[in-house]
Amino acid sequence: MITDIYSKRQIEVLKETVDKDWFIALLHGAKRSGKTKINNDSFLFELRRVRKIADAEGVKEPMYILAGVSSATINKNILQELYNMYNIELKFDKHNNFKLFGVKVVQAYTGNIGGVGAIRGMTAYGAYVNEASLAKQEVFAEIISRCSGEGARILADTNPDNPEHWLKKEYIDKPNDNVKAFHFELDDNTFLSDRYRENIKAATPSGMFYDRDIKGLWVSADGVVYQDFDSTKHYIQSKDLPKLSTFYCGVDWGYGHWGSIVVIGETDDGVAYLIEEHAKQYEEIDYWVDTAKGIQERYGLKVPFYCDSARPEHVARFRREKINAFNADKARLSGVESVAKRFKTNTFYICQDKVEKFKTEIYQYVWDKKKGEPIKQFDDVLDAVRYAIYTDESRNNKRVDIVSKVRFGL
Incomplete structure (x- = not known):
């Protein structure tokens, strides 16, 4: 059953993204809440969808962008998880790109403006942006502009940041038919035991850290930094x-x-x-x-x-x-x-x-x-x-x- 694989919140995301059209699907919220898991699987779905579109267009090698702060974070958050879950072994070329399901996946690094050099001028059929709030705004915009292939869609996930952050103001606060934003709390991850979740809550510092890491809220810090000092x-x-x-x-x-x-x-x-x-x-x-x-x-x-x-x-x-x-x-x-x-x-x-x-x-x-x-x-x-x-x-x-x-x- 699907409930053996995905949480209720993850299933809700699938229902809103699998059979409906959109341009950007942005998952945001608490750590360990299941955002990256569902996006990793959606990434695989998207590559298969892109291959079908390319076949219909007669495109031999469609390209797709896989973006993160660095090569290390992409490997840790996405590629290693895909290997652990589905035993997907990738062969990288000299530019650190790879092919999967007949799609060429080009890696781009969002931590600085030079990290998108590999995607300039390309026509992409989609993108997956991990840790989007850590991306430079101009880099995120460049990734979006590259996604001009037929039916191109962008997956993104992020932990919360400052409520004035550009990602929240420009995308999360302005959802529409083309931009879908999905909020996650720690408790949405029902595959974590109740005991584990309660212990994590007890170990998380009060104030901003608790609101962001547990509730998944985009909040400002307030007051004394070390609120739990007694x-x-x-x-x-x-x-x-x-x-x-x-x-x-x-x-x-x-x-x-x-x-x-x-x-x-x-x-x-x-x-x-x-x-x-x-x-x-x-x-x-x-x-x-x-x-x-x-x-x-x-x-x-x-x-x-x-x-x-x-x-x-x-x-x-x-x-x-x-x-x-x-x-x-x-x-x-x-x-x-x-x-x-x-x-x-x-x-x-x-x-x-x-x-x-x-x-x-x-x-x-x-x-x-x-x-x-x-x-x-x-x-x-x-x-x-x-x-x-x-x-x-x-x-x-x-x-x-x-x-x-x-x-x-x-």
Whole structure:
């Protein structure tokens, strides 16, 4: 039965797209809600449809656009899933294109304007745009303009972004007979167990992250960034620290504004503790070298320092001084979400007697409603915290989702 394969929401999308004509079908909403699964299958349906149209027109090799932020995201979100589900093995040419069902599929990358060079001048019989909200608007427009073959249609999917985002204003808010928009919530994916869904909800930070990731809403951020921080719960005294097994640091360079180095310690089960804060103004690099060497004396020569890459000469100086320095992963929103998840899941605690600047920043670090990102104020220590936690998770493949599994028994 079809209900064994697709959720109720996915079946509704099929009913609106299989037997009706349209130009753009845009699926948007929560993560893990089933958007990409139905679009991957629709992609296969579309290729077969294109082949029939081409046969009727006498076109030997019709072309179709497969677009995503990068080759890696296309492979992860689409091609690998098609292989896992249907054992579809593809043979790529030197341009990373392939043929499937008699249709030539040309890959285009939407993260920058140069990524669409492969499709300029082509006549496409359709396109599939993954993670559409991450596409440059001019790139999305170029893909649409290329889809001029007979009966061409465009599939797209995306997670929510800022409510002022061009994709929402120009396409989702203006649906018509040619543009169909379908909204998904986490609960639409009934193939996920109730227990899993409830645990994910419990692990998702409050506010914007919950509204976007669970409800699938295009909302602005509002108020304090770390809404789940609770001073009565997340402050401890250093004398009450458990046994810590690993240590790592975050570094935010400064001079006129505050510079900072923080030290994070973790237990064997992945619970993190902010155990040292060093924050100063008007200090030269020599001061920070001495501070880092003191940290090495306490926690070992191999302790990593995840540094703001904005001052490469300072990172180079650390390395010359035999300090284990790395450029931090500075993905801002993803990094904030990682720290926020830790507060929500009670896997990050602060040694109250070892911090000063953190105490004021945590309540003054607020969202920019228009940009959907934190305002660049009151973030010197918090940036160092973000660099430390997010980069260490990335380097060691231990996203907070893994910690959540431990804490929530997923």
